Amino acid sequence: MVARLFFLPRLEGDIGPHMLFNGKEHLVWSLNNYLGLANHPEVREADANGAADYGMAYPMGARMMSGNSVHHEELENNLAAFVGKPDAFLLNYGYQGMVSIIDSLINRNDVIVYDAESHACIIDGLRMHMGKRFVYQHNDLESCEKQLERATRLAEQTGGGILLITEGVFGMSGAQGKLKEIIALKKKFDFRILVDDAHGFGTMGKTGAGTHEEQDCIDGVDVYFATFAKSMAGIGAFVAGEKEVIDYLRYNMRSQIFAKALPMPMVMGLKKRFELLKSKPQLREKLWLISSTLQKGLKERGFDIGVTNTMVTPVFLKGELQEATALTRDLRENYGIFCSIVIYPVVPKGVILLRLIPTAAHSLEDVQRTLDAYSEMGEKLKAGYYKEKKVAV
Ligand SMILES: Cc1ncc(COP(=O)(O)O)c(C=O)c1O
Secondary structure: OOOOOOOOOOEEOOOOOEEEEOOEEEEEOOOOOOOOOOOOHHHHHHHHHHHHHHOOOOOOOOOOOOOOOHHHHHHHHHHHHHOOOOEEEEEOOHHHHHHHHHHHHOOOOOEEEEEOOOOHHHHHHHHOOOOEEEEEOOOOHHHHHHHHHHHHHHHHHHOOOEEEEEEOEOOOOOOEOOHHHHHHHHHOOOOEEEEEOOOOOOOOOOOOOOHHHHOOOOOOOOEEEEEOOOOOOOOOEEEEEOHHHHHHHHHHOHHHHOOOOOOHHHHHHHHHHHHHHHHOHHHHHHHHHHHHHHHHHHHHOOOEOOOOOOOOEEEEEEOOHHHHHHHHHHHHHHHOEEOEEEOOOOOOOOEEEEEEOOOOOOOHHHHHHHHHHHHHHHHHHHOOHHHOOOOOO
């Protein structure tokens, strides 16, 4: 019996592409450490200095009351300028931040239009909404337009506004949200757009500012949100937009007013991460080299990687639960490859989704080792090898 093969697995050792799992070296493809900053020596040093200089308690209290600092404010100003917005506000966590943004921005007369494959933090934010919401089919502009029409009719009756919510990069499929096309719909409909760019911040666009930079529609995004948990390899998040909107959030977001501010060591560490994100484009170039080589190799070997147009690399296989568990075990135990596996109900029955997250810390040798292992695994799956295997979870 292998302990914690699938649930609550323990990855040990220095964070990076090579970690210990159940005591053995594994090549890891499941960390959102896009730029490889998690274990960067300068980041480790900044984190350690932050803890030594301030301790974990500092600053005490919520930002509005007693928990503010010049470093929190400096980080906010620099983030705002980088993502092309007049102002920004730090949030303690991405998940609760998004829930709270939706809760604060919207009242019962307002109408929300959102993408069907939105992240749980958006869905849970919607649960707080007392008014109406309309969902459009994932990344489907026709469906989006139809829902905007319905929302417009309703908003005319209630006197409210319309907020459209989508992701910049969808973390499961790797598809970019169609920001530019959606923003073009503003010519026909009166709405504002909130973008969750958790995966796009630091990875997409010429400077890494995000998916709105990539798609050349920075000004069209009204409220921009990103977490520090992905390319920044930290904790926390931020929201950026017009000064008036961000000020409103600053004084109304319950998750920030009634919770302690981000600890100073994290803020100091984030400042260093952000400095590296901006000053080292080579990290993003490396991420794209690893992603494109991996995706090209998988396609050449006949794997279905869906519609990804970003670094997120899904591999869609056909098989039942038994095969999914057996092949994951085979990949982990016999090839030392650790990637995340997704099965029904997240994907339809009979589909197995293996999700690979390339990072700037991976090497081309890591890619080759993975492609070789996947080739063998793919052949075994086709030959029915995993059907008979019994796997302890
Ligand atoms: C699209 C998206 N939004 C928000 C979050 C939540 O971010 P955090 O981990 O900072 O709570 C995630 C992380 O999984 C995400 O993928």
